[in-house]
Amino acid sequence: MKPFLTIDHLLYLLLAFIIMSFSSYTMLSMAGGIQRARPGRLFWLAGAAAVFSLGAWSMHFVGMLAYDYVISVGAMTILPLFMTGGAALFALSFLLRSGHPPSILRQLTAASILAASLLLLHLMCLLAHHAGHFRFDPIYIAAGALSFLGATVAAFHLHAKYGGKFRPLCSLLLASGALSLHVLALAGTIVSKRMSPPDYRLGDYVLLMGLLLALAVIVIFAFSIIAWVADRRYGLINERYRLIVENSIDAIAVISGYDWEFINRSGQRMFEIENESEMVGRSIYQFLYSGHHERMSAYLRPVLRRHGKEKKRGESPPIELDWVTAKGRLINTEVILSESTFAGKPIVVVIIRDISERKKNEELLINSEKLYVAGQLAAGIAHEIRNPLTSLKGFLQLMASGRSTSSHYFDIMKSELSRIEMIVSELLMLSKPQVYEMDFADVRVMMLDTALLLESQAALYGIEIKADYGQEPLWIYGVDSQIKQVFINVLKNAIEVMQDGGEIEIRLRAEDDEAVISVTDGGPGIDEEQLSKMGQPFYTTKDKGTGLGLMVSYKIVDNHKGRIRVSSELGIGTTFEIRLPCRSHSVRSAFREPESGASAG
Known part of the structure; x- marks a missing residue:
């Protein structure tokens, strides 16, 4: 050796x-x-x-x-x-x-x-x-x-x-x-x-x-x-x-099986832990909100089952999951899950973004929008009720002065009071479907009542209303008060835009089985961009308007299977054309020529 x-x-x-x-x-x-x-x-x-x-x-x-x-x-x-x-x-x-x-x-x-x-x-x-x-x-x-x-x-x-x-x-x-x-x-x-x-x-x-x-x-x-x-x-x-991973503002983690394999520093702060050892090796369900366990399992089970047998799904669309931190605080998150492999094993890479503040801001925004809509709705209600109240006030002043004692005014005033009652009833029944009582009516009668109603207001602006009602009845099937509301909104808009006076022309005619009602003013006109937005909720060209009047008008006409067309030329005026389906009816019309004010063609 x-x-x-x-x-x-x-x-x-x-x-x-x-x-x-x-x-x-x-x-x-x-x-x-x-x-x-x-x-x-x-x-x-x-x-x-x-x-x-x-x-x-x-x-x-x-x-x-x-x-x-x-x-x-x-x-x-x-x-x-x-x-x-x-x-x-x-x-x-x-x-x-x-x-x-x-x-x-x-x-x-x-x-x-x-x-x-x-x-x-x-x-x-x-x-x-x-x-x-x-x-x-x-x-x-x-x-x-x-x-x-x-x-x-x-x-x-x-x-x-x-x-x-x-x-x-x-x-x-x-x-x-x-x-x-x-x-x-x-x-x-x-x-x-x-x-x-x-x-x-x-x-x-x-x-x-x-x-x-x-x-x-x-x-x-x-x-x-x-x-x-x-x-x-x-x-x-x-x-x-x-x-990149450690300095990401989002939590980045790796899940192996049903356990945490890795968590970056942002994730440690999000889950309120001092060291990653408090999470790594533990089940993800210890930190996942119990109501979302099945949702996460539905994703992870196929990953483990098909490993090595099928093509990976890759990145999934973002999903919202709630987690519970180590200190028991609930956090709302948006999670992106991406399937991958590491050292021959199936893993899921998870990007977790805390959206708790965003959720709070969204809730505040929704509440703010609700308040805004409520305010706009209140303004619209006031607008709709103020119209008949103004008319009633005008007629009472005329009657008090002794300048007019026409019995026809009483019928109009009664009609306006009924319209106020109807608006209030609609508000009380807002959350329930409402059944309207529809009947045959002559459009000429409704337009005549509307013209007489707004005659005094037009006179204050130096405006003359000229109307051509035609010779034949224009029968439609609908709700009388609603159609009158459309006419009132259109005529009032025409009066309000003509600050220097002038004429408003009203023409009623039958055309292709439709009753055509056109109202033409001599106002400043509307450009093409504003015309394209006409009828949208809360859109208005007036300084103190709400935009609800025309929106309601468009909706009413649409419910009656009709349509509204608007044409305008800057510096010349605007024409509102309302088309409603005509119906045949044998009953004699209640239309009669006006005694004074609005002229009949």
């Missing part, structure tokens, strides 16, 4: 240690660490296994030179290189199969596979030249295996926990463990008969061995440079993504 260690061994052992350290560092870099999943995962693992096997093979031969062993270079010495590479690939794949940091048992199993492959490398290289002439001391072999197992498990554990920061130390641990196993295996190898090649071939063997070692070292250093460049590149990419 060779001495355990002498001064002559140091140079070779130091070289072997350096080679193994570089190969270990390269292996850890190319494998991407215990917790990292790189693109082209199999390629990187295969490269890492190849570098490790080259380093172990080179370390073995340099160590053999330290103990004056002469080994023939042939198939039996090259084959262990590939066997060690295969064992290393299997060990790394087993170690990195899970996305979580590997357990101690998994680390120990991977280290055992590597230890077995190194012992097999030692055995096969001895068999290449000393077949049948050596035996092992089990104590040394066991000590070497234990030293490698301890160093390797420690290296894997540190690298899994701290990543790249402790990679140099992890590499030194792996190299120390591998060299200890090799030295102890050599020290425990008892050769009963040394074999050596002939002298004339010794120089060739040494030269070939040197070339192979040089080539192995070059490959190891080349892979080390590639791994360093790749690791730096991926490190920069990871840092960039980390900065």
Whole structure:
């Protein structure tokens, strides 16, 4: 048995240690660490296994030179290189199969596979030249295996926990463990008969061995440079993504199965936790509002069920979910769920935006709109009731002055009071469908009543109402009070826009089975843009108008299967044309020529 260690061994052992350290560092870099999943995962693992096997093979031969062993270079010495590479690939794949940091048992199993492959490398290289002439001391072999197992498990554990920061130390641990196993295996190898090649071939063997070692070292250093460049590149990419994710104003999280896998700082603040460990590894349902559990499960169940079988759905439309923070506060959120994979497992990337303030603002806005609509409705009600009240006031003043005692005025006043009563009744029944009493009526009668009603108001503005009622009745089927309301709104608008006086022309005629009522004023006219908005709720061209009068008029005419057309020329005037379906009726019309005021054509 060779001495355990002498001064002559140091140079070779130091070289072997350096080679193994570089190969270990390269292996850890190319494998991407215990917790990292790189693109082209199999390629990187295969490269890492190849570098490790080259380093172990080179370390073995340099160590053999330290103990004056002469080994023939042939198939039996090259084959262990590939066997060690295969064992290393299997060990790394087993170690990195899970996305979580590997357990101690998994680390120990991977280290055992590597230890077995190194012992097999030692055995096969001895068999290449000393077949049948050596035996092992089990104590040394066991000590070497234990030293490698301890160093390797420690290296894997540190690298899994701290990543790249402790990679140099992890590499030194792996190299120390591998060299200890090799030295102890050599020290425990008892050769009963040394074999050596002939002298004339010794120089060739040494030269070939040197070339192979040089080539192995070059490959190891080349892979080390590639791994360093790749690791730096991926490190920069990871840092960039980390900065984006960690500085996002929205919570970004990863769900694996039904548990939290990751949560960024914004998410920690949103859920009122001090550290991500308070959420990571826990069920998402601990923080999700109970009323939304089934909604989330409906999304996650298909993701887990179809993994690897169907095409991913990708990003889902935003959904609103409520969560409960660690302090019990309820938050309203908008959530975007995106299906993906990580380390071969299905995951769901979640972007959570707190919309609690937006919800409050929306509620305030809705309440504000309700108040605004209520105010507009009140203004419209006042507008509709003020019209008949103004007429009643005018007639009372005329009667009080003794200038007119026409009995026809009493009928009109009674009609206006009935219209006020109808408006109030409609308000009381606003939330219920209302049944109107429809009947046949002559449009000429309704227009005559309206013209007489507004005659006094027109006179105050110096306006004369000229009407052509036609000779034949224009029967329609509808609600008398509603049609009169339309006429009143149109005529009042015409009167109000003619501040300098003038004439309002009213013409009634039958055309294509329709009763056509046109009202033409001599006002300033309306441009095309305003015409396109005519009849819209709350749109008006008057300073103190509400826009409800015309809106109601359009609605009434539409309910009677009619339509309103408006034409206008700036500086000339505007014409409102109301078309209602005509009906045949044999009853005599109650229309009679006006006694005074509005002229009949």
